[in-house]
Amino acid sequence: MMLVDQLYIYPCKSMKGIPLKKATTTEGGFQYDRVLMISEPDGTFITARQYPQLLKIETTLVDNKIHLLLPSKQAITINLDDFSQDVEPTQVWGNHFTSHIAPISVNQFISQFLQKDVQVRWVGNHLSRRTKRYCDVAVSFADGYPYLLLNQSSFNYLQQQCPEKLDIRQFRGNIIIKDALPFAEDGWKTIKIGPVIFDIVKPCTRCVVTTMNVETSKLSTDNEPLKTLRYFRSDSEGKIDFGMNMIARNHGTVCLDDPIEVLERQPAKNYIKSFPAEIKQNQQPCTIALNEQIIQGNNQQTILEQLEQHQIAVPYSCRAGVCGRCQILLKSGEVTAMTKAAIKRGNRILACSCIPKSNIEIELVKK
Structure with missing residues (x-):
């Protein structure tokens, strides 16, 4: 019962x-x-x-x-x-x-x-x-x-x-x-x-x-x-x-x-x-370029997680691709989207729901 x-x-x-x-x-x-x-x-x-x-x-x-x-x-x-x-x-x-x-x-x-x-x-x-x-x-x-x-x-x-x-x-x-x-x-x-x-x-x-x-x-x-x-x-x-x-x-x-x-x-x-x-299959290293800083990353973790590991703060609320607060600009490279809503117009993406495919360059979006 x-x-x-x-x-x-x-x-x-x-x-x-x-x-x-x-x-x-x-x-x-x-x-x-x-x-x-x-x-x-x-x-x-x-x-x-x-x-x-x-x-x-x-x-x-x-x-x-x-x-x-x-x-x-x-x-x-x-x-x-x-x-x-x-x-x-x-x-x-x-x-x-x-x-x-x-x-x-x-x-x-x-x-x-x-x-x-x-x-x-x-x-x-x-x-x-x-x-x-x-x-x-x-x-x-x-x-x-x-x-x-x-x-x-x-x-x-x-x-x-x-x-x-x-x-x-x-x-x-x-x-x-x-x-x-x-x-x-x-x-x-x-x-x-x-x-x-x-x-x-x-x-x-x-x-x-x-x-x-x-x-x-x-x-x-x-x-x-x-x-x-x-x-x-x-x-x-x-x-x-x-x-x-x-x-x-x-x-x-x-x-x-x-x-x-x-x-x-x-x-x-x-x-x-x-x-x-x-x-975890096919794990590969990559770089994440932000302004003049180069981060050694990987193609398994979200961009948000990897930025946080290097003490780079990105605003967020949900970490699940719902609120949209962690939006960043993808200047070059490709990412894997974990949700349908993770890719926005104008090369804007959600850091909590995107994983680098290889080397990428990003820019924080001013709110």
């Missing part, structure tokens, strides 16, 4: 999660899940993709208050009743809606920690944000959908393939199940957990946050686990999936050890299988 193994909520987007014995579904997700978010003053969201240190902030819940504890042991209590009465424009991944702004003291506390002027936002009691595929389904500050399901067996399979020690918390799931076959969730369409019926919307496309240590916030070596996942969980567009995004049909309480019942199935998504043994 498949059972619920772990439950998590993340009161503030990108901060530490809270393990629970039971969680109640509400409008937008589990109660208190991602109800707070850090933003630019104009309402654009900020996450651990840009500021990994957010992952080190601990969160706890008491009544209607959320407590934040910094690594320095400085703490602040956030009372949701103290947020602005008026709502302000807010944006998450191009999704525009409104939210409430925290008191000045709260904003200053987080601004001091990040050394940057930011605001803390609250979704409010009446959510104005909707999911992209379901205009009648509300969602809080989560990336796209209210719930994320992870399968412990799928994680165990990944760990067997990955040379680096992983922690399932790197994937920031809400519901972690046990006693299912590895990647059985790929073929599920509708499931029931306790009294709640969930529809599985899509596989969850993963980003650089999965490569960050949940305790130290440091990036893993060699871009793991994304590097390993790319070998067997990458689709034709180069998107890397792990876990399932879900919406709930009804409200109810999900508890640890609740059974999972599969109500409806669907065809599993196809993934390109290309494990390291195949990829």
